[in-house]
Amino acid sequence: MILFKMKKIIHRKEKCIGCSYCVEIAPEFWKMNVENGKCDLIGSKKIKKDFVLEIFEDELDKNERVAQLCPTNCIKIV
Structure with missing residues (x-):
């Protein structure tokens, strides 16, 4: 059994x-919401004020780049 670490x-x-x-x-993870002009994290769950999505380590590279380039730092990877 192979275990994958989730982020x-x-x-x-x-x-x-x-x-x-x-x-x-990373269009497979993000889409533009035309109603409010903000980006949506596809498949995420709202937890308090945040939207959270678990991903596998092999999906990390693009999303780490997204987090680094975000001008408002509203995207974090933990």
Whole structure:
């Protein structure tokens, strides 16, 4: 049995300015919400003020890049 270590993407949507870097880099995880002009983390669950999605380590590279490029630092990987 192979165990995979899970990571979490945490998106503080209220800080999002809709620059769409995340959508350009990792469209399989992010999409633009046309109603509010902010980005949505696809498949995430709302936990208090954050949207959280568990990902596998092999999905980390793109999302770490997204977190680094986010101008408002509203995306964290933990």
